[in-house]
Amino acid sequence: MCDLALLFEGMMAETQTLRDEEETVSLEGLLEFFLDSAVPPMVVIAAEICAKLIMRGRIENKTIMAKVSERSERALMKKRNIYEPLLN
16 A cells, blocks of 8 residues: 555545445554554554655645654664673
């Protein structure tokens, strides 16, 4: 979906669900949901997709940008804490 969103702007638009005509979903909404996930691999994948879309200007949602920044910073801190004892 990320590659399609990079190629076709229409992929970012909200779409009606099949179950309920009143309910809509969007790629941004799904990515925000996965950024809040308790499953670390899902967060990493969502953050990577968001980073690509942000850099291409497809995502301008400040909330998503902040979440990606926070998740990236947290991941870097974890890596630093793991490797720091090895460097000393």
